Amino acid sequence: MNVSIRALHPVIGGEVAGVDLRRPMSRDEVAAIEAGMDRYAVLVFRDQQITDEQHVAFTLNFGALEETVTGHIHKRHERRLGDQFADVSNLGKDNKPLARDDRARMFNLGNRLWHSDSSFKPVPAKYSLLSGRIVPPPGNGGNTEFADMRAAYDALDDATKAQVADLVCEHSLIYSRGMLGFTELSEEERVTFRPVRQRLVRTHPVTGRQSLYLSSHAGTIVGWPMPEARAFLRELIEHATQRPFVYAHEWRQGDLVMWDNRQTMHRVRPFDDQKYVRDVRRTTVAGEATTVAQVA
Ligand code: OGA
Ligand code: MN
Secondary structure, three states: OOOEEEEOOOOOOEEEEOOOOOOOOOHHHHHHHHHHHHHHOEEEEOOOOOOHHHHHHHHHHHOOEOOOOHHHOOOHHHOOOOOOOEEOOOEOOOOOEOOOOOHHHHHHHHHHOOEOOOOOOOOOOOEEEEEEEEOOOOOOEOOEEEEEHHHHHHOOOHHHHHHHOOOEEEEOHHHHHHHOOOOOOOHHHHHHOOOEEEEOEEEOOOOOOEEEOOOOOEEEEOOOOHHHHHHHHHHHHHHHOOHHHEEEEOOOOOOEEEEEOOOEEEEEOOEOOOOOOOEEEEEEEOOOOOOOOOOO
């Protein structure tokens, strides 16, 4: 085994060398990558020209795939990728950029808000793995930024740590999309996206580190008046996304970036999506338990 990892940033993000994602992984390689995830929370693998099948096979080393729920946003017959993938590209089934007013495009614009993947599900995601098949030329936007929710938690003052310790939030796509004015949801979508509860402070099962579980999907705090909850969550997100806590990933074709949704938030930065193709595809490793069951 020849896996090595170098830090990309003082608190978050590592670049992995010595693995070829086209090949099956040994147990030791998987363990080294998991240990890297626990330490860096985000790992970057460069120059990985993988197929969808290889991407899925690599993902399955880390657990079961999470099912996608937004299939009806991209209607099934219009989907470009297989069911194992979240299509976060700017493309339609014809591989051409989605029109500005396309519903799937407008929905995906929610990825510009800081979030943690599927925090709107009762058991939220563990890891996400995003493969950059085609990305805009360097310097043309479309970076993905990652914020370290462990460092953000550590930097809270003691009074705020005590205040957040036992809080439970409600998360829903209705809240995050509503923030952008995307409010036209069918009754069926409203049922699918009904709010779920998540602890605001999580404890990492391996390292024991605490982190803030924030996301643009969080729309209220149980027992709080909604405006007070929103104002408070907004302040926490501002705190947690200060530059010293953020690694900005500049994509190169063939990058695969893997992150731990339990201890990070991320967002995509703007780019000219009518001009450039950005074909990025995500698999998601399912989480293991609800966060409300966790004892902080
Ligand atoms: C995602 C996501 C950001 C990006 O795949 O979960 O938010 O850079 N993507 O496309
Ligand atoms: Mn995401």
